[in-house]
Amino acid sequence: MTTxxxxxxxxxxxxxxxxxxxxxxRGVSLTVERGDYVAIMGASGSGKSTLMNIIGCLDVPSGGRYLLDGLDVGGLDERRLAILRNRKLGFVFQSFNLIPRMTAQANVELPLAYGGVKKDDRRRRALAALAEVGLDDRVGHEPNELSGGQQQRVAVARALVTAPTMVLADEPTGALDSTSTTELLAVFDRLNLAGRTIVVITHENEVAAHAKRVIRLVDGRIVEDRRTSGVSAPPPRLAWAKEGAR
Incomplete structure (x- = not known):
């Protein structure tokens, strides 16, 4: 059995x-297998944001254990946690979190630079990631020259460029219009078909409908964990996403 x-x-x-x-x-237990596509839902105060922070190694639990790709996160110091986040997790946030006065390409290259990837490889993979999210004509633009939807797609490309073990998205469509939302969800669908593991924190039924599994939190406890049929997606075209940061 795989880990x-x-x-x-x-x-x-x-x-x-x-x-x-x-x-x-309050005593959350959860296992996510490779290649799964999970939506975690819940009202304000349900604990879903706290769970997201723990999953993303941005916070530590008060009790219990958390293993990421078989590694017990509880025993890691800050330096090793930072390395783990950069290699294993691809984050997508509602607020984009792009670096001002850096181009789209430079923003996407940033996690590869932290990972020690050579300049030519960084450029090639960043351009491929931007093309995948439909921004190959905006590689030289800074965030203030892009629309909100375009900024979020840059953030998605940045999350994907390291080919992480898991993509962790926190309300990724919260600041997007309907067209940008559809485009983003299509990217997630293709990633999952290519074998990528995706966990999305959302309160939107439209987003959760794309997942294969929906988990609902109420007052810090899981009250629902069900499989869904998900949404059919176009064939994957993600050769760049399988390389991984080295």
Whole structure:
């Protein structure tokens, strides 16, 4: 049997102490296998953002264990956590998080630079990633020269360019119009067909409908974990996504 990408065991998260304590997660257990496409849903205060931060190694649980690709995250220091995030996770956030005064190409190259990839390889893979999200004619543009939808697609290209073990997207369509949302979800569909593992945090049914599995949180607990039929997608054209950062 292959090692799960995510293996979360009885994870809790408590903020504060005593009467002021807030129990954001109350014993969450979750396994995500390679190639799965999971949507995590829940209302405000359900714990889904806290779970996303723990999955993304941006926060640590108060209790329980979290294994990412078989590695116990709880035993890692900050330096090793940063290396793990760069090699294993591709983040997509609602707010884009692009670097001002850097071109689209330079923004996409950034995680490859951190990973020690050579300049020529960085350029080739960044251009291929931008072409995949439909921005091959915007490679030299800075964020303030791009629309919101274009900025998010640059952020998606940046997340994908390292060929991560898992793509972790937090409300990725929250700031997008309907056309940009459709385009982004088509990219996710193709990635998943190519074997990529995707976890999306969302409150939108349209986004969750593309996933193969929907998990719903209420008051820090999983109350629903069901398989879906997902949405059919076009054939993958993602040869660049299989290379991986070295």
């Amino acid at each position: 799960p990408v995510l293996d979360i065991r009885d994870v809790t998260k408590v903020y504060g102490d005593g009467d002021m304590a807030v129990h954001a997660l």
